[in-house]
Amino acid sequence: MSATVQPIGNTQQHPQRYALSEPDWVRFTLIAISIGFMILFLCLPLGLVLYEAFSKGFGEYWSALTQPDTLSAIGLTVLTALVTVPLNTIFGISAAWAITRFEFRGKSLLTTLIDLPFSVSPVISGVIFVLLFGMQGVFGEWLSDHDIKIIFAIPGIILATLFVTFPFVARQLIPLMQEMGSEEEEAALSLGASGWVTFFKITLPNIKWALLYGVLLCNARSMGEFGAVSVVSGHIRGLTNTLPLHVEVNYNDYDVVGAFAGASILAGLAIVTLILKTFLEWKQSENN
């Protein structure tokens, strides 16, 4: 472990040296461009969301948030995250473990497949589930005979979200675990620790910040996913609308306050995610 860690002084000197070697006007222009971009594409829209949400006062905002349909959308979004995040955490750890600790045929194929949901449009991710479980789909008739509802119901929404978010945890862990090597775990095993003990006492503490970081990203995406969920949802109000879908429904109903009140929750979630992300990144670099 310590062999791969860089001396602390080094990382601090680098930015200084680069900064000093550029003329002032280049630095100034670059900073101005990035700040201008941030304001135009991040702060302004975020401000507008809040402005529209509160355009008719706090009372209207609150009543939009406490409408049964909004509450049910929030509930469904939380439920989806509660199911997908733990499952994808377990999947991500297993996949990272398998890829970094074992040699087997098709390993590179597995690594590529993990990234698949990143490269496929979310609409396709939704449509594949319709093709599989829809009435006209492969398993449609069997499911209908056994009275199992997947598409246009909560299981379909969870499945689509699972598919879209499954790379996040694994993607965070694989590079870290590769870099870590397996010496510490081998030492623990050779001293007589069981597999589980080795995992909980050696591996997990080493990867915990990267793991939390992956979980955080996974959670943010599962709560914010629109495309895939839109295809399998059926848009039943108060039943299969997640928060992002609810925002669209309200917008199309000309209910501006309702739409932007929902959007403000999603924006708040994004901000909390950003803060936690910065904290975790800081913890991770501190650990190294």
Place this chain on the structure above:
Amino acid sequence: MKRLNFTRQLLLVLQLSLSALVLLAASDRVFAERTILNVSYDPTRELYKEYNPLFVKHWKEKSGEAVEIQQSHAGSGKQSRAVLDGLEADVVTLALAYDIDQLYSKARLIPENWQTLLPSNSSPYTSTIVFVVRKGNPKQIKDWADLTKDGVSVVTPNPKTSGGARWNYLAAWAYALKHNNNSEDAAKAFIGKLFKNAAVLDTGARGSTTSFVEREIGDVLITWENEAYLVLNEFGADKYEVITPSFSILAEPPVAVVEKVAKKNGNLDIATEYLSYLYTKEAQEIIAKNYYRPIDKDVAAKYTKQFPNLELVTIAELGGWNEAQKKHFADDGVFDKIYDPSK
């Protein structure tokens, strides 16, 4: 010690998540005794929002049972597809008969004679296609022919995905036939010019309204009469005007009980009553208030001021939906030939 704490915390979080999950699942809807799902198209959002409480009250009085009605809205073609794919609609209330016909021809979810089961072709309300222009009508748009003039920018949804857009298209087609001695070539040229003026083709009627009103695209919006008056109500009669052309199409948005699904869910009685109650005076009042033309003669008489008289062609005169669909909107149909977005 610190390491063990972390593991324990992680397990605790997992445990809490799981118990919250169980609670949420258990609390899932306990109020209504039975629930039916109405799968509908875009512009009926406001109509059913008002009709559903009326029906709930009626059913409670009639049977003593508390019923809940769920709504799903999207483009008519998309909704028909969703029901075929397994969206468990007890009733469908769509933009045109063709989209409901699919439920029979592709999956036998409804009987073949579904359109004869309720009065007036199973359409409890009708509508027509009109124009919305910006206040003062700067481009002087009065009739269909004005839409084909150079420099007029038209907003209409895509006939491939939107039921409303197919009515728009066929109204323009019928107008062109009438004014060109039924020459199909002339009608094709007319429609071609109209769609060349189309600024954007959204997937549904509501999307087009949003383009015209909020994104301020186009000089004229071709849309349902009810959607047009909704624009005036929502966005101000001081900003927009509704223009009724000399001639248009009689749009009959039909309704049907999805018998196979309703039977399976044990909801056949509610679903049937839900649709037939649409023909009562109370419901027809709500229909007229939402700018759909009521079927009931007395209610219609009461609202004559609201609905100007104009010459209306019916879909039957154009050969019925199956023929219109095949001829105009299927792949390689007339629409594909006249509309080329790259030009």
